[in-house]
Amino acid sequence: MSGVKTLSEFIIERQDDFPFASGELTRLLNDIVIASKIVNREVNKAGLADILGATTQENIQGEIQQKLDVYADDQFIAALRNGGEACGIASEENDDFLAFESLRSREGKYILSFDPLDGSSNIDVNVSIGTIFSIYRRESEVGTLAKEADFLQKGENQVAAGYVIYGSSTMLVYTTGKGVNGFTLDPSIGEFCLSHPNMMIPKNGTIYSMNEGNMSYCSDAIKNYIAYCKEVDTETKRPYSARYIGSMVADFHRNMIKGGIFIYPETTKAVNGKLRLQYECNPMAFIMEQAGGIAHTGTQRIMEIQPTELHQRVPTIMGSSNMVEKLLSYY
Numbered sequence: 001m002s003g004v005k006t007l008s009e010f011i012i013e014r015q016d017d018f019p020f021a022s023g024e025l026t027r028l029l030n031d032i033v034i035a036s037k038i039v040n041r042e043v044n045k046a047g048l049a050d051i052l053g054a055t056t057q058e059n060i061q062g063e064i065q066q067k068l069d070v071y072a073d074d075q076f077i078a079a080l081r082n083g084g085e086a087c088g089i090a091s092e093e094n095d096d097f098l099a100f101e102s103l104r105s106r107e108g109k110y111i112l113s114f115d116p117l118d119g120s121s122n123i124d125v126n127v128s129i130g131t132i133f134s135i136y137r138r139e140s141e142v143g144t145l146a147k148e149a150d151f152l153q154k155g156e157n158q159v160a161a162g163y164v165i166y167g168s169s170t171m172l173v174y175t176t177g178k179g180v181n182g183f184t185l186d187p188s189i190g191e192f193c194l195s196h197p198n199m200m201i202p203k204n205g206t207i208y209s210m211n212e213g214n215m216s217y218c219s220d221a222i223k224n225y226i227a228y229c230k231e232v233d234t235e236t237k238r239p240y241s242a243r244y245i246g247s248m249v250a251d252f253h254r255n256m257i258k259g260g261i262f263i264y265p266e267t268t269k270a271v272n273g274k275l276r277l278q279y280e281c282n283p284m285a286f287i288m289e290q291a292g293g294i295a296h297t298g299t300q301r302i303m304e305i306q307p308t309e310l311h312q313r314v315p316t317i318m319g320s321s322n323m324v325e326k327l328l329s330y331y
């Protein structure tokens with residue numbers, strides 16, 4: 001395949017970018033790739049297999065678990081447990097973190113927090129969904145079981161983060177702190193191939209993405225900014241376009257390509273918003289900042305937050321720097 005660079009080739013080529021080299025990231029990301037390919041296969045035929053619809057289970061969020069949520073969770077946990085590079089994981093689908101117990105996994109130097117299938121309420125209506133992952137170096141002693149503190153590190157401690165979007169094509173986008181690169185799965189060879197090198201979000205955009213059904217419960221800052229987006233001003237290309245898919249990975253990825261702002265703010269109904277810090281906001285914030293955008297809560301940079309609990313939620317504003325700065329001017 002002349003000219004095509006696979007993800008595996010790219011990671012090995014950029015091995016030195018990852019400060020803890022010796023192939024650890026390569027093996028860790030390949031574990032994630034394996035699981036994402038398996039999940040992709042099931043997502044693409046969800047309508048055919050008996051994995052559509054919901055289980056009778058609720059996750060810690062109080063959300064009914066979709067069958068594919070649980071399936072995806074199982075695949076990522078299995079791949080990471082078998083891979084041996086991770087000593088434990090935290091997942092949206094599991095109440096507590098999971099410390100892998102094998103002697104090999106106890107030697108693992110990394111932990112992962114992930115949302116195995118974000119936006120899963122969209123599965124049955126065939127809307128793009130995604131996997132989000134965040135990789136940290138463990139703080140606890142190598143050779144021991146992973147500890148809770150390993151999973152409550154600030155976002156700025158991340159060593160890698162990424163997402164997989166199962167959409168019109170399946171893409172994996174990730175960063176190790178040296179820029180953002182996107183890879184598209186070529187089903188004919190079963191490889192993720194470099195398709196979006198050095199992704200940078202445009203500094204300006206004309207798309208705002210928010211569930212306006214919550215507007216009555218939002219702060220004046222949000223109400224005033226959304227009103228600004230709707231004003232007629234040809235010089236600044238307003239009114240902007242409203243685009244909201246209801247799947248964070250899909251809304252985020254669109255904005256990465258076209259420019260735009262994604263907002264899930266605090267409301268009087270949910271004072272910390274809805275999105276989870278450790279496996280939605282922090283990994284996406286790492287990617288957004290590496291792509292030249294801003295990731296903020298309205299009062300602070302997301303990656304500076306000291307987590308206090310595994311599933312805590314934070315208000316989320318992410319996107320083109322000039323658009324986010326305009327919104328922040330209303331706070």
Ligand code: P6P
Pocket residue numbers: 118119120121211246247248249274275
């Ligand atoms: P709402 C999906 O459930 C999710 O966690 C994100 O992917 C998405 O951005 C958000 O919630 C949608 O929430 O309240 O607008 O349906």
